[in-house]
Amino acid sequence: AQAYQKIWEPLLKGKFKQHAQIVSMRWFWARIFKRTPKLVYYEGGFSEFTRDLEKAFIEKGGKILYGQSVEQIIQTENGVTVLIAEQENKSFDKIIATTPPHIFAKQVTNLPDDYREKLLTNKGLSAYTLVLSLTHPLMQNTYWLSVNDESWPFLAVVEHTNFVDKKNYGNEHIVYIGDYVDQNDPILSKSKDEIVDAFIPFLKKINPLVSRESVTRSFLFSVQYAQPIFTCGYQQTIPSIQTPLSNILYANMSQVYPWDRGTNYAIELGITCANSI
Numbered sequence: 633a634q635a636y637q638k639i640w641e642p643l644l645k646g647k648f649k650q651h652a653q654i655v656s657m658r659w660f661w662a663r664i665f666k667r668t669p670k671l672v673y674y675e676g677g678f679s680e681f682t683r684d685l686e687k688a689f690i691e692k693g694g695k696i697l698y699g700q701s702v703e704q705i706i707q708t709e710n711g712v713t714v715l716i717a718e719q720e721n722k723s724f725d726k727i728i729a730t731t732p733p734h735i736f737a738k739q740v741t742n743l744p745d746d747y748r749e750k751l752l753t754n755k756g757l758s759a760y761t762l763v764l765s766l767t768h769p770l771m772q773n774t775y776w777l778s779v780n781d782e783s784w785p786f787l788a789v790v791e792h793t794n795f796v797d798k799k800n801y802g803n804e805h806i807v808y809i810g811d812y813v814d815q816n817d818p819i820l821s822k823s824k825d826e827i828v829d830a831f832i833p834f835l836k837k838i839n840p841l842v843s844r845e846s847v848t849r850s851f852l853f854s855v856q857y858a859q860p861i862f863t864c865g866y867q868q869t870i871p872s873i874q875t876p877l878s879n880i881l882y883a884n885m886s887q888v889y890p891w892d893r894g895t896n897y898a899i900e901l902g903i904t905c906a907n908s909i
């Protein structure tokens with residue numbers, strides 16, 4: 633019980649905040665069961681990984697349209713018509729949609745109520761990460777620091793260059809700080825500089841050498857649907873890959889339960905989806 637109270641409970645509450653009480657213990661078990669101390673890093677990071685995927689896809693004849701907002705997906709007699717903002721409509725034989733559940737529910741017209749209901753039952757948390765480039769190391773020999781103190785404004789401090797050599801980053805010390813928050817949390821509308829200023833006093837507690845001058849560059853990222861809130865009985869609300877509309881398939885992190893979302897599951901889901909066409 634003490635291990636739970638000291639380690640796991642603060643982490644669970646830190647991540648899910650007021651939703652922690654309703655999180656499925658099946659998900660919690662899977663999170664620990666699947667953890668390994670071995671970490672893998674794709675050389676160059678996720679951006680290099682997606683660039684390599686893009687290259688392989690284009691070599692096989694694929695075409696990627698970036699920066700397009702899909703507004704509506706309509707199943708027609710022979711296929712699917714997709715309405716894209718400020719673009720001509722596009723038609724396909726079949727589509728695999730990968731947008732978050734609440735967005736997919738809005739995009740597809742004529743979706744039967746029970747399937748739409750499953751999508752809308754699926755609630756999620758947003759996430760932000762603040763990446764800092766520092767003139768000096770923040771921590772000694774620590775890669776990932778989970779913050780088990782509710783009074784701190786973030787959940788994790790990760791010193792990336794304690795894992796991957798700083799020579800790959802122009803000898804800069806790269807640290808990222810992150811948290812999961814409700815989709816309307818005020819932090820999501822704060823500017824990068826406001827957040828840096830608010831976090832410096834906490835980073836100073838980790839290393840007294842830290843000051844505003846330690847930060848040479850900073851980057852702020854956020855995503856609206858970053859972590860599904862897996863509640864008890866979640867299994868019954870998972871939307872199927874094949875939607876009730878025969879030409880429309882759906883693949884998203886909301887379907888990998890009880891496992892936690894991760895790029896490996898996204899790829900597995902992609903393969904399952906492709907095989908079912």
Ligand SMILES: Cc1cc2nc3c(=O)[nH]c(=O)nc-3n(C[C@H](O)[C@H](O)[C@H](O)COP(=O)(O)OP(=O)(O)OC[C@H]3O[C@@H](n4cnc5c(N)ncnc54)[C@H](O)[C@@H]3O)c2cc1C
Binds near residue numbers: 701703855857
């Ligand atoms: C902070 C953080 C750290 C993580 N770290 C790791 C890690 O170290 N390793 C790991 O394996 N996984 C990690 N993950 C998890 C990983 O990012 C997810 O599992 C993966 O991105 C899920 O893929 P997805 O396709 O389901 O969703 P997403 O990647 O969220 O894709 C959904 C896409 O839909 C697009 N979209 C939304 N609306 C529209 C629209 N109207 N029109 C067109 N497109 C639209 C979005 O732009 C987005 O690209 C992390 C996640 C977070 C939040």
